[in-house]
Amino acid sequence: MSSIKVTVDRIQIGNYIKLPLGWCDHPFMFNNFKIESEEQLLLIRKLGVSHVAVYPQRSDNGLLPPQTSTSGSTAPSSDISNIELENIQRELWEAKQENIEKLKNHRRKIIKTEKNFQSAAVQVRSVMTKLASRPLNAIDEATQLVGNMAESLLKEEHIVLHLMSETKESESIYYHSLNVSVLSMLLAKMKGLDLNEIKTIGMGALFHDMGKLKIPPQILRKKTTLTSAEQNFLKLHPKYGLDFVNLVDTFPEDAKAIISQHHELLDGSGYPKGLAGDDIDPLVQLVSIVNKYDTLCHPLDITKARVPSTALSWLYKNSANKYNQSDLKLLVKILGIYPPGSVVRLSNDQVGMVLSVNSERLLFPNILIYDPEVPRAEAPIIDLEARKLTITGVLKPDKLPERIYEYLNPRSRISYYFENDKSDK
Numbered sequence: 001m002s003s004i005k006v007t008v009d010r011i012q013i014g015n016y017i018k019l020p021l022g023w024c025d026h027p028f029m030f031n032n033f034k035i036e037s038e039e040q041l042l043l044i045r046k047l048g049v050s051h052v053a054v055y056p057q058r059s060d061n062g063l064l065p066p067q068t069s070t071s072g073s074t075a076p077s078s079d080i081s082n083i084e085l086e087n088i089q090r091e092l093w094e095a096k097q098e099n100i101e102k103l104k105n106h107r108r109k110i111i112k113t114e115k116n117f118q119s120a121a122v123q124v125r126s127v128m129t130k131l132a133s134r135p136l137n138a139i140d141e142a143t144q145l146v147g148n149m150a151e152s153l154l155k156e157e158h159i160v161l162h163l164m165s166e167t168k169e170s171e172s173i174y175y176h177s178l179n180v181s182v183l184s185m186l187l188a189k190m191k192g193l194d195l196n197e198i199k200t201i202g203m204g205a206l207f208h209d210m211g212k213l214k215i216p217p218q219i220l221r222k223k224t225t226l227t228s229a230e231q232n233f234l235k236l237h238p239k240y241g242l243d244f245v246n247l248v249d250t251f252p253e254d255a256k257a258i259i260s261q262h263h264e265l266l267d268g269s270g271y272p273k274g275l276a277g278d279d280i281d282p283l284v285q286l287v288s289i290v291n292k293y294d295t296l297c298h299p300l301d302i303t304k305a306r307v308p309s310t311a312l313s314w315l316y317k318n319s320a321n322k323y324n325q326s327d328l329k330l331l332v333k334i335l336g337i338y339p340p341g342s343v344v345r346l347s348n349d350q351v352g353m354v355l356s357v358n359s360e361r362l363l364f365p366n367i368l369i370y371d372p373e374v375p376r377a378e379a380p381i382i383d384l385e386a387r388k389l390t391i392t393g394v395l396k397p398d399k400l401p402e403r404i405y406e407y408l409n410p411r412s413r414i415s416y417y418f419e420n421d422k423s424d425k
Contacts, residue, residue, distance in 0.1 A: 003053040008045050009067050011052060013038065014060030018053040023374050027092035029099060029387070030380075031373055032348070034058070039088045042080060046089075058349065106366065106381055109419055110355070113162045117417035120145060120182075124174045124206065131210060135247045143250070146202035149182065152420045153189050153198065159359040160419040161186070163340035163411065173209060175415050176294055181205040182416060183290045183334065188283075190330045190359070197283070203251070204258025205287045211240030211259070223301045235271045238263060257281040262288050265322040285324040289315070289331055292323065297341075297414050308339035308414055309394045336362040341414040343395045346384070351395065353408045355381060356419070363390075370404050379407070 003018065011017060016034045019026055026047055028040075035041050044052065054063065123145045130138040153159070184205040188198045212220060215237055219230050226234065241259040245251040261275060261284040268276030280288075296311035306314060312335065315328055336357035338344055343353050344367065352367035364385035371379060384390065397410035 002057075003055045005051050006054050006063055007051055007066075008049060010063045010065070011035065011041065011044065011054060012061055012064050013041060015063070016055045016058035017044070018055070019044070019047070020049055020052065021047065023371075023380075027089055027096055029096060031371070032350070034060070034348075039080060039085065042085055043089055043092070046085070103381055109160075110162060113417050113419050114165060116420060117162075117164045117178075117415070120149070120417070121174060121178055124178045127206075128174060128177075128210070128213065131213070131244055135244065136250070139245070139248045139251050142203060142206055143199075146181065146185075146199055146206060150185055150195060150198040150202055153185055153418065154195060156418065156420065159186060159189070159334065160356055161334060161336075161340060161359075161416050162356045162419055163354070164415040164417050165411075172298065172413065173212060175413060176298065177206050177209055179294050179415055180208060180287065180290050182418065183294070183331070184287045186334050186418065187286055187290060187327060187330050190334060191286070191327075200252050200254045201258070201283050201287060204255035204262075204283065205290070207241060207245055207251075207255070208259050208262045208287060208291065209237065209241065210244050211237030211242070213244075214240040221300065235263070238272055254283070258284050258287050262291055264288070266324070267321040269322070282324075286327045289319070289323045289327045292319070293331065294414075302412065305412075307343070307394060307396060308335065308341050309337070312339065333362065334359060336365055338365055338391055338394065339414075340365070340416060341411055343397055343400065343408060343410050344391045345393045345395060347390045347392050351400075351404055351408070352382075353410055361385065368408065370407050372403065372407070376407050376409075 013035050016032070018032045019028070021031070023031060027043065035044070056062070123141060127138045127142045127145070130141070181202050185198050185202045188201045193201070215234055219226065219234055222230070238260050242256060245256060245259060258281070260272075261280055264270040264273065264275040264280045264284065265288075266277055266280065266285070268274050293311055293315060296306045296314060297308060299305055312332055315323065315331075319325075319328065334357075336354070338354050338357075340354050340356055343351065345351055346367070350369055350371075352369040354365045355368050357365040364383060367382050367384060369380045369382055374380065382389070397405060397408075400408070400410075
């Protein structure tokens with residue numbers, strides 16, 4: 001959007017401006033904003049800059065006429081005293097500093113959550129590596145991992161779900177299993193299930209695709225349409241997964257249905273047995289919707305990958321007779337209307353990426369803002385509600401200008417983990 005360079009004496013309330021200063025050189029929260037009060041206007045004129053950029057299309061009012069050399073004043077007079085203005089400026093600086101501290105605290109939480117996520121991912125990799133040779137050890141490790149996550153979840157009053165860092169494509173099965181397990185347990189908590197049921201869901205979800213370890217890699221990684229023989233081979237993975245866990249007496253019996261039935265659909269069109277309706281275990285129905293969501297975001301053919309919000313929309317439009325709709329609504333409540341990983345445009349025309357959502361405030365996620373004048377490591381993370389901003393649209397990452405793409409670094413794989421302040425205490 002085009003701007004015009006004007007002297008500060010011509011701006012007025014309602015103009016949308018951009019300050020020619022670094023973010024730390026003024027008391028305002030952003031370099032770009034709409035002037036909403038006389039106090040803001042006066043403070044801008046006291047910043048020591050002669051010109052600002054004005055965006056006419058985003059402004060409510062036009063510019064003031066140029067001041068003539070005989071007018072005697074370079075700006076309209078005001079009833080606000082210098083003392084009042086200094087107090088307002090100090091309050092703005094204090095509010096800005098408070099916001100900076102909140103941002104630092106938020107980044108600390110992200111780092112802590114990232115640490116917990118990476119630890120869990122390492123455990124999942126260890127479990128899968130040991131499954132064939134030392135199944136008892138593998139199940140014990142998985143039980144401990146799932147138990148710790150489930151107990152942590154029940155201690156959290158409000159769930160905050162974070163977008164995690166990039167994962168290796170070669171280890172996608174580990175992250176898919178962890179993703180489905182985490183989201184399924186969150187869904188189970190939201191549904192009001194007890195600790196044992198949450199653990200059962202966590203274990204079943206963690207092992208739901210283990211049978212794929214026996215499927216040839218050339219089938220799993222094939223980008224073109226599978227042949228009938230290849231499809232039939234792939235459809236054996238629920239059976240193979242059940243064979244794995246049946247090697248260990250300690251694997252929870254109630255979780256086995258999740259492994260054997262997670263591709264069954266309510267209309268009977270699924271596999272391997274074509275079960276329908278109530279013949280499909282309720283816990284399986286819950287995990288199946290999460291599994292489908294994650295698969296839509298991470299298909300074998302990456303060119304067909306859907307961004308998180310589009311994946312949820314697809315499920316709403318195409319799953320009425322196949323998946324449990326009450327579970328789908330709860331999944332939306334966990335992920336938010338704009339799930340972590342979504343690249344969005346805001347009501348002030350800024351672009352950002354959703355980093356985290358709070359289950360109690362779905363319309364107001366935390367957004368990492370693209371600001372070319374701020375180093376990416378210090379990029380502002382804003383609370384939409386506090387800034388009185390809204391999301392006006394979702395952008396496809398591959399359609400972003402290169403500079404914005406590199407700055408926001410949208411993930412090719414979307415991984416989630418929940419914030420847990422108690423985990424390191």
